[in-house]
Amino acid sequence: MNDIIAQIIDHRSVRSFKDQELTKEEIHTIVKAAQAASTSSLLQAYTILGITDKEKKAKLAELAGNQSYVEHNGHLFVFCADAHRLEIASQMEGVDLGDTLSSTENFMITVIDAALAAQNASIAAESMGLGICYIGGLRNNLYEVSKLLSIPKHVIPLFGLVVGHPAQMVDKKPRLPMELVYHENGYQTNAVETRKQLEQYNAIISAYYQERTNGKRADRWTSQIAQMLTQKSRAYMKEYVQSQDMDTQ
Amino acid sequence: MNDIIAQIIDHRSVRSFKDQELTKEEIHTIVKAAQAASTSSLLQAYTILGITDKEKKAKLAELAGNQSYVEHNGHLFVFCADAHRLEIASQMEGVDLGDTLSSTENFMITVIDAALAAQNASIAAESMGLGICYIGGLRNNLYEVSKLLSIPKHVIPLFGLVVGHPAQMVDKKPRLPMELVYHENGYQTNAVETRKQLEQYNAIISAYYQERTNGKRADRWTSQIAQMLTQKSRAYMKEYVQSQDMDTQ
Known part of the structure; x- marks a missing residue:
């Protein structure tokens, strides 16, 4: 690199x-x-x-x-x-x-x-x-x-x-797993796969917040998104x- | 730099x-x-x-x-x-x-x-x-x-x-003069000044095309824009x- x-x-x-x-x-x-x-x-x-x-x-x-x-x-x-x-x-x-x-x-x-x-x-x-x-x-x-x-x-x-x-x-804030963001030859529309990858990302983001806040905060990415976008x-x-x-x- | x-x-x-x-x-x-x-x-x-x-x-x-x-x-x-x-x-x-x-x-x-x-x-x-x-x-x-x-x-x-x-x-294609693109504290809406600066850019772009085409082409930027955007x-x-x-x- x-x-x-x-x-x-x-x-x-x-x-x-x-x-x-x-x-x-x-x-x-x-x-x-x-x-x-x-x-x-x-x-x-x-x-x-x-x-x-x-x-x-x-x-x-x-x-x-x-x-x-x-x-x-x-x-x-x-x-x-x-x-x-x-x-x-x-x-x-x-x-x-x-x-x-x-x-x-x-x-x-x-x-x-x-x-x-x-x-x-x-x-x-x-x-x-x-x-x-x-x-x-x-x-x-x-x-x-x-x-x-x-x-x-x-x-x-x-x-x-x-x-x-x-x-x-x-x-640095961790980004989405690359497989979620980069698809080959067409949009990956397999929702089951997408959800599985989003769960992985949720775990990463939760760990990130936990470490930064000494355990006070452990938001999942999907819950942040859902909360933010309802308004x-x-x-x-x-x-x-x-x-x-x-x-x- | x-x-x-x-x-x-x-x-x-x-x-x-x-x-x-x-x-x-x-x-x-x-x-x-x-x-x-x-x-x-x-x-x-x-x-x-x-x-x-x-x-x-x-x-x-x-x-x-x-x-x-x-x-x-x-x-x-x-x-x-x-x-x-x-x-x-x-x-x-x-x-x-x-x-x-x-x-x-x-x-x-x-x-x-x-x-x-x-x-x-x-x-x-x-x-x-x-x-x-x-x-x-x-x-x-x-x-x-x-x-x-x-x-x-x-x-x-x-x-x-x-x-x-x-x-x-x-x-490299020459870019607009910086004064046209970067304004301080508000949008510069003085059309006379803008036109003067665009004429300067026209001269730069014409020279660029002339040099690259051995004089066969000498488009002005403003004419390119006008032509492109009418359709x-x-x-x-x-x-x-x-x-x-x-x-x-």
């Missing part, structure tokens, strides 16, 4: 940072790495926001569910799916795109492009000795986030990414996405 | 591979790297298919638009957004999720999770001296792809990823995604 793969596999999310801002050079290196990611037909259908304004950062932390590490970190990025720039490009050529930007296919392109860029940013940051954590909580209230960050139509803030000098490292999360999302003229047809 | 960032920034898509299959060990290392990516609430809402069956591979290449490198490569992965496993997990706990898996929020989670994993796979593969190319053409006909790969409800094949020993390297691409996508019980509400 080479050093790059060793680093990738050693990933863990960091939620506690030293009080040290990233330098402009570090930020630029991370963005440059993000931009080098693959992109559908060179569309580069994403925009990255960097939040340095302290009030905005505090407000975003509040909107994302009052997680302190969204406010206190080395830098806060916000990754956005972006078809707005494509519209301007087309206008420059005198072309009216009509409603083509609003398609579900286009929505998927922009989300995938943004996510690929973000993961490049994450790997680059970690290679610099920095820690990272994705902030899905940013999607708790995208109407307010959009107002705060002047988000135009055809742009959707997808998640935050906090980066910084780690104050505290946590253990409909961010039920406003379809309405919001469509209000941004995305994913409407 | 460290070695990892140097490698990330040196990325280019490879579309011509030597006739040499990846070893099982290489495939497992790549999948392991994919699994180490960040994932929303440990949901790990994706599945990776590896296609070794020659007939299926040929059929997928045809469906993806007859690109020969989809058939001829070291390995073909298909990355899928996957909420099906979450449903099984919940059933194991006696919980009926009803329609919560069909939400737009859940659709976004699965697409983002799959894309983060795929980019980890790409970086890992490149670190092993392999070349990669994403195959968005897989979305040309997802009804047939789904039938071929036994895709269940709540699962959506998003893209292929071909990996292999490069037979031919191409030049509505994969207009069936919303219907398909919803037929998979995703993104319906």
Whole structure:
């Protein structure tokens, strides 16, 4: 295993940072790495926001569910799916795109492009000795986030990414057994087999929590999932996405 | 700049591979790297298919638009957004999720999770001296792809990823100027400034094509975009995604 793969596999999310801002050079290196990611037909259908304004950062932390590490970190990025720039490009050529930007296919392109860029940013940051954590909580209230960050139509803030000098490292969380995630030549739809493998994973996850909490907690993965998903999360999302003229047809 | 960032920034898509299959060990290392990516609430809402069956591979290449490198490569992965496993997990706990898996929020989670994993796979593969190319053409006909790969409800094949020993390297494609992609403290909505920066990029892209084609081609980026987007691409996508019980509400 080479050093790059060793680093990738050693990933863990960091939620506690030293009080040290990233330098402009570090930020630029991370963005440059993000931009080098693959992109559908060179569309580069994403925009990255960097939040340095302290009030905005505090407000975003509040909107994302009052997680302190969204406010206190080395830098806060916000990754956005972006078809707005494509519209301007087309206008420059005198072309009216009509409603083509609003398609579900286009929505998927922009989300995938943004996510690929973000993961490049994450790997680059970690290679610099920095820690990272994705902030899905940013999607708790995208109407307010959009107002705060002047988000135009055809742009959707997808998640935050906090980066910084780690104050505290946590253990790696074990992932699903590979057989559950990687199937050959077609989707493995044998439910009996799947359940057996999920039970194995439950045992691994329970042991992980037990060890970390001195036996106080021993959640199964399947019970976490079932509990989490019974509540409909961010039920406003379809309405919001469509209000941004995305994913409407 | 460290070695990892140097490698990330040196990325280019490879579309011509030597006739040499990846070893099982290489495939497992790549999948392991994919699994180490960040994932929303440990949901790990994706599945990776590896296609070794020659007939299926040929059929997928045809469906993806007859690109020969989809058939001829070291390995073909298909990355899928996957909420099906979450449903099984919940059933194991006696919980009926009803329609919560069909939400737009859940659709976004699965697409983002799959894309983060795929980019980890790409970086890992490149670190092993392999070349990669994403195959968005897989979305040309997802009804047939789904039938071929036994895709269940709540699962959506998003893209292929071909990996292999490069037979031919191409030049890196220049990316948008950083000022267009990275904005501080809010989305930069100054259209005049944006147009000026896009003109700068047009000059860079034109020069890139001129050099590569001995002057025969000198496309502007904005004209490529305008031309590409006037035709509505994969207009069936919303219907398909919803037929998979995703993104319906």
